[in-house]
Amino acid sequence: MSIEKDSSKKLEKEKTNYKVIKSGDNTQFWHDFWIGTCKLKTAFPSLYALESKKRFKVSIRILADEIKWDWSSCPINVGLTTELENLTKAITTIQLQPGLDETKCKLSHDGNYMVHMLRQRIDQTLPVNNQQAMIKWSKLVPIKVTCFVWRAIQGRIPSVVALSHRGINLDSTICGSCIDGPECANHIIISCPFAVMVREMIFKWCGINLSEVNEVVDIEEFAAKWGKQYKKRKRLITI
Ligand SMILES: [Zn+2]
Known part of the structure; x- marks a missing residue:
């Protein structure tokens, strides 16, 4: 339906969903919202531009004893040392563990999806509904x-x-x-x-x-x- 398409354009996933990380096997490192206040591709756009494998999962990047990068050009050589340090600092706080990552809803206190909350959000997002x-x-x-x-x-x-x-x-x-x-x-x-x-x-x-x-x-x-x-x-x- 066109209304659903319009809603999905305006209701960006990162504003309603977030991932609770366990193994990191089903969460995309750059494209999912799993750490910080927004997706990493939004928080670190310059580093994202240098990423070779943009759809890699968190578990591929964060290993037991290291963080595995795959840059098309070295960020340090192009003046992105501070960004790289900030990103590294943020993700080293994550400890992966066995289990599936869970998708939660930001709109509810317990993270569960409630239809009326999503409806409310759509009403707020689409100006046409207010009229x-x-x-x-x-x-x-x-x-x-x-x-x-x-x-x-x-x-x-x-x-x-x-x-x-x-x-x-x-x-x-x-x-x-x-x-x-x-x-x-x-x-x-x-x-x-x-x-x-x-x-x-x-x-x-x-x-x-x-x-x-x-x-x-x-x-x-x-x-x-x-x-x-x-x-x-x-x-x-x-x-
Ligand atoms: Zn006519």
């Missing part, structure tokens, strides 16, 4: 329909504009139905003349006067607040 209205989940509406509305509010339903944003070459992003504007989520559901006609018919049927609607979220918010009778409002939300 959207709360969806009214009605049991009368199939979940796939509610999900469609939820995605439409965020402009994430399949549309020509969405395809072009993903780098797909298209002759035009104009709506093929009315040829009167870019075919984005708001156009498909709100401003396209066909959508306007259907909406007006539904509101007329329900006896509702709704003058101005600019975005999908406007309809959702209107339905959530409309009328004084709970049953009638619920029916409108369902429609």
Whole structure:
């Protein structure tokens, strides 16, 4: 799903995960977050650039009585003596022992993964979620329909504009139905003349006067607040 892809881009692993080292067999020396406050490739970018085997495990680098390096050029010869000393100093505190390294979640106190914590983090990371209205989940509406509305509010339903944003070459992003504007989520559901006609018919049927609607979220918010009778409002939300 595109939402998951976007989330994973912004929610960098190092901000939520960390490794508890035992044998070092299943932890990458440079790419995993296992020591310090960030990944070693971030903390020591110049040394990382000189590394020959960037995906080597911790257990390959830290041996019982030495640290095994594999540089493309010697860091000391290119003026990185201090960085090398700092890195060496940091990792010599690690004592490897038998057992699998464990991946833990930084968001919880005990390191266990909790879905609601990750959800909270995603909400904080994606600015779009802060702008959207709360969806009214009605049991009368199939979940796939509610999900469609939820995605439409965020402009994430399949549309020509969405395809072009993903780098797909298209002759035009104009709506093929009315040829009167870019075919984005708001156009498909709100401003396209066909959508306007259907909406007006539904509101007329329900006896509702709704003058101005600019975005999908406007309809959702209107339905959530409309009328004084709970049953009638619920029916409108369902429609
Ligand atoms: Zn149109």
